Amino acid sequence: HDPRIHVFSVASGHLYERLLKIMMLSVVRHAGAPVKFWLLQNTLSPAFKALLPGFAAAHGFEVGLVTFRWPTWLRAQTDAQRTIWAYKILFLDVLFPLTLRRVIFVDSDQVVRADLAELMALPLDGAPYGYVPFCESRRDVDGFRFWKGGYWAGILAGRPYHISALYVVDLDVFRSTRAGDTLRAVYQSLSADPASLSNLDQDLPNYAAVTPGGGAPGGHPLVRIFSLPQEWLWCDSWCDQASKPAAKTIDLCNNPLTKVPKLVAAKTIIPEWEEYDRMAAATTAEVYARLAQAVASGGGGLGG
Ligand code: UDP
Numbered sequence: 001h002d003p004r005i006h007v008f009s010v011a012s013g014h015l016y017e018r019l020l021k022i023m024m025l026s027v028v029r030h031a032g033a034p035v036k037f038w039l040l041q042n043t044l045s046p047a048f049k050a051l052l053p054g055f056a057a058a059h060g061f062e063v064g065l066v067t068f069r070w071p072t073w074l075r076a077q078t079d080a081q082r083t084i085w086a087y088k089i090l091f092l093d094v095l096f097p098l099t100l101r102r103v104i105f106v107d108s109d110q111v112v113r114a115d116l117a118e119l120m121a122l123p124l125d126g127a128p129y130g131y132v133p134f135c136e137s138r139r140d141v142d143g144f145r146f147w148k149g150g151y152w153a154g155i156l157a158g159r160p161y162h163i164s165a166l167y168v169v170d171l172d173v174f175r176s177t178r179a180g181d182t183l184r185a186v187y188q189s190l191s192a193d194p195a196s197l198s199n200l201d202q203d204l205p206n207y208a209a210v211t212p213g214g215g216a217p218g219g220h221p222l223v224r225i226f227s228l229p230q231e232w233l234w235c236d237s238w239c240d241q242a243s244k245p246a247a248k249t250i251d252l253c254n255n256p257l258t259k260v261p262k263l264v265a266a267k268t269i270i271p272e273w274e275e276y277d278r279m280a281a282a283t284t285a286e287v288y289a290r291l292a293q294a295v296a297s298g299g300g301g302l303g304g
């Protein structure tokens with residue numbers, strides 16, 4: 001039995017790497033068990049990769065890099081942001097060692113306020129993964145809830161539209177039901193239309209969760225989603241203030257009304273954010289200083 005909490009995340013660019021450090025510190029601070037982060041290697045900068053071992057050691061967690069080369073037969077995305085969203089969801093069956101049985105994806109712009117060990121143990125009712133339904137409590141963004149009308153309202157037929165900032169994957173079920181193959185096939189077909197999958201990592205699992213997968217009509221969906229309790233994902237854009245104290249994580253979702261930049265939102269919405277940012281900056285400076293010293297003294301701390 002592996003007692004650890006396993007967290008998967010992705011980041012590209014300086015801003016998201018800064019946010020990722022904060023996310024990791026917040027997970028570790030509340031964790032009731034050792035934590036291992038699995039980060040997608042493809043998009044991380046060389047400087048961040050050099051920092052990671054020292055940063056992880058300083059804060060007492062493990063880190064593993066995972067990578068997968070985009071298959072030649074799978075339609076590629078031309079937009080870098082959409083490519084990274086694709087990596088959140090399309091290769092969950094092949095990214096991790098087979099011994100890994102469960103992993104929690106957490107967006108790098110998220111701050112965790114609860115023990116993720118809870119999600120490592122939560123039963124998912126036989127589904128391959130669990131997502132949190134979008135908050136419906138904040139009223140002044142009612143007009144932006146695109147899933148409440150048109151196409152999505154039609155195919156959801158009253159079922160929830162889930163947010164993709166955090167999800168728990170039961171890798172045993174995901175692999176044995178070939179959910180990865182199904183998601184890639186659905187992706188390949190839907191992405192033929194460049195206008196579809198505009199929120200790729202979110203539209204894809206939501207679509208697969210409400211589209212019947214062969215057998216009797218109205219029977220099993222292609223890839224079922226278990227709905228996680230609402231408090232696992234709070235974001236200011238969609239949730240009301242009354243529900244904020246119970247939040248177990250806070251994501252810096254894009255706000256369709258104000259379009260506030262992430263750093264501004266972080267400082268105003270998450271009181272503990274600046275302390276984490278200072279801690280991360282301090283450790284970063286220490287680790288880089290040590291690496292520079294090792295290089296200067298011929299120790300080859302940056303790989304020779
Ligand atoms: N991401 C990234 N670089 C980007 C855009 C996104 O690394 O340029 C990653 C990052 O982990 C981020 C996740 O993809 O947390 C989802 O994107 P984002 O948080 O920007 O979406 P939002 O929550 O604003 O809808």
Ligand code: CA
Binds near residue numbers: 252
């Ligand atoms: Ca986010």
